[in-house]
Amino acid sequence: MQSQFTNLLQLQRYFTDELVCVQYLEQSRWAGNPFCPHCGSEHHYRTKTRFKSPELKDYKDFRCKACDKKYTVLTGTIYESSKIPLKTWFAAVYLCTAHKKGISSHQLARDLGITQKTAWFVLHRVRAMLQENSPELLQGDVEIDETFIGGKELNKHKSDRAKNKKPNSLRTNNKTAVIGAVERDGKIMVKKLDRLGAKAMREFVTTNIDDSANIHTDEFGGYNQLERLGYNHQSVRHGVGEYVRGDVHTNTIEGAWSLLKRGIIGIYHSVSPKHLHRYCVEFEYRYNTRKIKDAERFADALKKTGNTRLPYKLLIAE
Numbered sequence: 001m002q003s004q005f006t007n008l009l010q011l012q013r014y015f016t017d018e019l020v021c022v023q024y025l026e027q028s029r030w031a032g033n034p035f036c037p038h039c040g041s042e043h044h045y046r047t048k049t050r051f052k053s054p055e056l057k058d059y060k061d062f063r064c065k066a067c068d069k070k071y072t073v074l075t076g077t078i079y080e081s082s083k084i085p086l087k088t089w090f091a092a093v094y095l096c097t098a099h100k101k102g103i104s105s106h107q108l109a110r111d112l113g114i115t116q117k118t119a120w121f122v123l124h125r126v127r128a129m130l131q132e133n134s135p136e137l138l139q140g141d142v143e144i145d146e147t148f149i150g151g152k153e154l155n156k157h158k159s160d161r162a163k164n165k166k167p168n169s170l171r172t173n174n175k176t177a178v179i180g181a182v183e184r185d186g187k188i189m190v191k192k193l194d195r196l197g198a199k200a201m202r203e204f205v206t207t208n209i210d211d212s213a214n215i216h217t218d219e220f221g222g223y224n225q226l227e228r229l230g231y232n233h234q235s236v237r238h239g240v241g242e243y244v245r246g247d248v249h250t251n252t253i254e255g256a257w258s259l260l261k262r263g264i265i266g267i268y269h270s271v272s273p274k275h276l277h278r279y280c281v282e283f284e285y286r287y288n289t290r291k292i293k294d295a296e297r298f299a300d301a302l303k304k305t306g307n308t309r310l311p312y313k314l315l316i317a318e
Ligand SMILES: [Zn+2]
Pocket: 036, 037, 038, 039, 040, 041, 064, 065, 066, 067, 068, 069
């Protein structure tokens, strides 16, 4: 049941009908040990299916012996009660994770023959699934930096941004602050901030970075507290043209920011502050799996099937 495809065409040839998709998901989510998503019990029997699809007429639902509720591998997932075939979902997951800068809902709609509104919803659900629920703390040499997404800032060249003049209000000119930390040659964590204050930065650092890490930043005042928090911290002074001092620099995270911004400008044109955190998750996931092949990334993404559902009402209400 392992991936037998290395590109989208092969993927579509492999997932020919809904039964193959459901069986693949069962293996991916449960690895041979189905459990009840309602109570966690592994005791079950198989019973008549609820699926209307003719391709699934021979499939049997699970009924939990502990709580007596019915379930399938789709219960509690982003695919639950969806009218879109699973093979279309899988193609969307592949396209969303394989494209270096992401894919727009307009492009996805054209590629898969679905409406743009549906594609928009599908993409947001896929992003919700990609969210890392319990990420490991970053270690070693870790660079931290903040940046602003949206508004006029996007059109400015980096050198034009006065880094020592960061506004406290993050919604001025439609800009939203994002903070990120990256292990050199390792993983990245990116978070949208509502306020670029000392408290929010402290919270980001202490929940994402191991206290043994060597932290590299620019001279922004919010980082002065890092020593007090017990971190090894060194900074470069961008304000006076110092970008590298020995091995102290923030080049890795700056590179990641330009990747994130190129994706947002080039693919999505703009992102509303309301949904920015979802794009951050998508970016984070692609960055953190950059060393594996597209098909492996697809298989890895599908393992996260049980993560979340994200109903439409919740998505638009946020
Ligand atoms: Zn149960």
